[in-house]
Amino acid sequence: MGRLLIEEKLNIVQSRIIKLDLQLSEEQLDFILHPMLQNCYLSACPGSGKTEVVGIKAAYEIAEWKDNFCGIAVLSFTKNAAKEISDRIKKYSGVSSVRHPHFVGTIDSWLHSYLLHPFAHKTANYDSKSDDKSFRIIDNEERYDFLTSFKTVLSVKPYKDAWVNEYYFECTEPPTLQSQSRYLDLSNILNPIKETLEKNKKKLLKAGLATYADAEFLCYYMLKNRASILSLIVKRFPVIYIDECQDLSLNQLEILQLLNDSGAKVHFVGDRNQSIYEFKKVYVEKINNFIIKNGMTEIHLTKNFRSNQNIVNVAMGLESYNTGKTAKKIIGHEVLLTEECCLVWEYEPSDFISLPQNFINIIKDINLSLSEESVKIEINNSVILARAHSTLSLFKNTPGSKLSKIELIANALSCWSNTPRTGKDMQNALHQLGKSLCMLGYNGSGNHQNQYCPENYTNFEWRALLFDLITSISTPENKIFPFDDVNWKDWTASLKSFLKNYWNNLRDPNNWDSVKTKIKSPSGFADKPVAETVAAIQNSYTNSVRMTTFHDVKGETLDAALIVSSPNKKSKGGHFEHWISQNSSESEYVRFAYVASSRPKHLLIWAIPKVKNNKHLKRIQELGFSLKSFT
Known part of the structure; x- marks a missing residue:
């Protein structure tokens, strides 16, 4: 295709699809026109329009598909991503294009529908008493x-x-x-x-029971040991596209290898620099090996339509740290709203709590300097990011390490009473109440990702219990909430009386006699009003700007991002020194920073702890950051 002019390539693509209402780059056209029966890897930089081009590619191939009994599988990792691709295919090739014999959906749903449920019972020795052999x-x-x-x-x-x-x-x-x-x-x-x-x-x-990981193993084991089924599935889906290929686990790669070895053509689409799921047994080295072993033609998308060039340059620098090689030149196409769009803030421990408000302030200052309303930075589309929730908890109305068990309950009640009560309010309230109850009743042994759910409850049962508890405790006749003018000493006495009566509702908790001694006023606050103390805990900015982790924003486009380093290196991958590490064992930590730093369009800020004679500061500045005071 290299010899054809871009106009000729565009005409070829347009000849197969219903309507093309966007300008495609030559790189995008090269991928769309790449022979379907030759494995390839589309290396797509952040903001390159990857989802759009995958949809057009699938629509282009499906438009000329002649076989009614085999089809193309276009697989992604989430239902939302699969729906986006499906919508684009329908846009460019009609509604019927995503129907039989083709499949557009998640990799899990594809494996379960075509391999696990129909066939895996044979290798698992699962003999259902009914005709239903599905897991x-x-x-x-x-x-x-x-x-x-x-x-x-x-x-x-x-x-x-x-x-x-x-x-x-x-x-x-x-x-x-x-x-x-x-x-x-x-x-x-x-x-x-x-x-x-x-x-x-x-x-x-x-x-007949299996986890998602078990399902993958069963599919692999069945394909490996039943050549006839392997042959059939390859005939049924001779061409497979994998979106977000950097998220493929070892088991998924092994399944794809069996399919490829038996004749299926496999195409990867993604960005290996965004591989950040080692805790799910996703290893970028294994993905690299698959690409090399199977002779995948590598095609690059090097135009970033999300971020300005300064932010793109930071991502390129992080890619070089990650791979140890000079990054391919990426061109940013977003307008530059301010010259100082990549900043590094050094914070003292006493400054930490003010970082969110300073982030909001700098966005407001930039917006005041802009004349056009349409290009201003939206605070609602800006985010504060950290590696772990433990770093963010110091900002939010969620349990921080400094809050006592009883303060957690009081703060939970305050969050629950917000009018109007948002989903975030309910989440914060149940999270804090769950932590307190887990600490009192189960010595803190619970899953912090699920409201500190103890082992002897399911997540659903624990949430139901917390909902019942906070509803009951908020009933006015219990004289616990609203706080009115009551002090901590009197309020704690009322709370202790309520919990004593409620304790029998818990499943195998600590003995009440050992618990009641822990229900006491916060140190030095016995005579202070509860309402006054709780108000001091609340932060007005928590509802103004979103706060979440690196993993949660993967794939998103944001206006601005404040990336907060943990104060120390205990948070693996959460400290700024991890983000610029050239140690191969910490390459995933660099990819954390790459994912987070490549999200914003207009403003990128790293907030790092102030260190005397910081030898790493120069390297951060060499990435393209300007050191700026925020106090």
């Missing part, structure tokens, strides 16, 4: 009562066990056990325990 999928974090019969005791003193949905078989030869829980370490288990874990996992699969 029931269970989440790896759920603790259903019926799963207790599959538990494995790892040690007696101290007692430790492993739930059967906490681990899975990895697609190796022979299969090996891998943990998918941060609480389960399988690195040094003894052979007898390992055999029991394997036995319980096989027992689970034989019962």
Whole structure:
């Protein structure tokens, strides 16, 4: 295609699709016109219009598809991403183009529909009593009562066990056990325990139950051992496109390798610099090896339509740190609203709490300097980012380490009473109440991602309990809320009386006699009004600007981003030194910064702890940041 003029390439594409109402770059056209029967990897920089071009590519190929019994599979990782691609295919090739014989959806739904449910019972020895041989999928974090019969005791003193949905078989030869829980370490288990874990996992699969990771293993194992089914699935889907290929796990890669080896053509689309899911067993090295092993033609999209050039340059510099190679030149196409659009702030511990308000202030100052309303930075589309919620918790109306168990309950009630009560208010309230109750009743042993849910509750049961508790405790006749003018000493006495009566509603909590001594006024606050103290905890900016983690904004386009470094290196990947590391073992941490820093269009700020004689500051400035005081 290299010899054709861009106009000729465009005419070829337009000849197959219904309507093309956007200007395509030559790079995009090269991907669309790349031969479907030759594996390729589209390396798409942030903001390159990847989703649009994938939709046009699929529409272009489907338009000329002649076979009624086999089709193209276009796979992504989330329902939203799959819907976006599907909508674009329909736009350019008609509604019928996403129907049989083609498939557009998530990789999980494709595996489950065409492999797991119809065939995997054969290799799992699952013999359903009915004609339905499909598997029931269970989440790896759920603790259903019926799963207790599959538990494995790892040690007696101290007692430790492993739930059967906490681990899975990895697609190796022979299969090996891998943990998918941060609480389960399988690195040094003894052979007898390992055999029991394997036995319980096989027992689970034989019962027709599987986690998502189990489902992938079953699909792999079935394809590996049943050549006839492998041949059929390759004939059914001879061409497969994988969107966001940087998120492929080892098991998914092994499945694709079997398909590719049997004749299926596999096309990857994504950005390996955005591979940030090692905790899900996603390794960029494995993805690189797949691309090389299968001779994928590499096509690059180097035009970034999201960010201005200064922000693009920061991302390019981070890519060089990540790969150890000079990054390919990326061109930013967003207008430059201000010359000082990439800033680094150094904060003292006393400055930390004021970072959000200063972020809002600088956005307002930039907007005041702009004459056109249409190009101003939207605070509602700006975000404060950190590696972990523990860093953000110091800003938000959520439990921070400095709040006592009783302050958490008071603050939860205050959040719950907000008018109008937003979804965020409810989330914050239940999170704080859950933490307090978990600390009082279960020694703090709970899942912080699910309102500190203890092990002997399912997530649903725990949320239901918290909802009932906060509803009951807010009833005026209990004289706990509203706070009115009551001081902490009197309020705590009322709270203790209420909780004593409520304690029997909990499942196997700590004995009340050991708990009641912990329900006391915050130190030095006994005679101070509760309402006054809680008001001091609330921060007015928390509802003005969104705060979340790096992983949560992957794929998003933002107006501005404040990226906050943790004060120390305890947060792996959360400290600024991790973001510019040239240590190969910390390359994923650099990719964290790359993902976060490539989200904004107009303004990018790193907030880092002030360090005496900071030897890393020069390297940050070399990325394109300007050091600026914010106080």
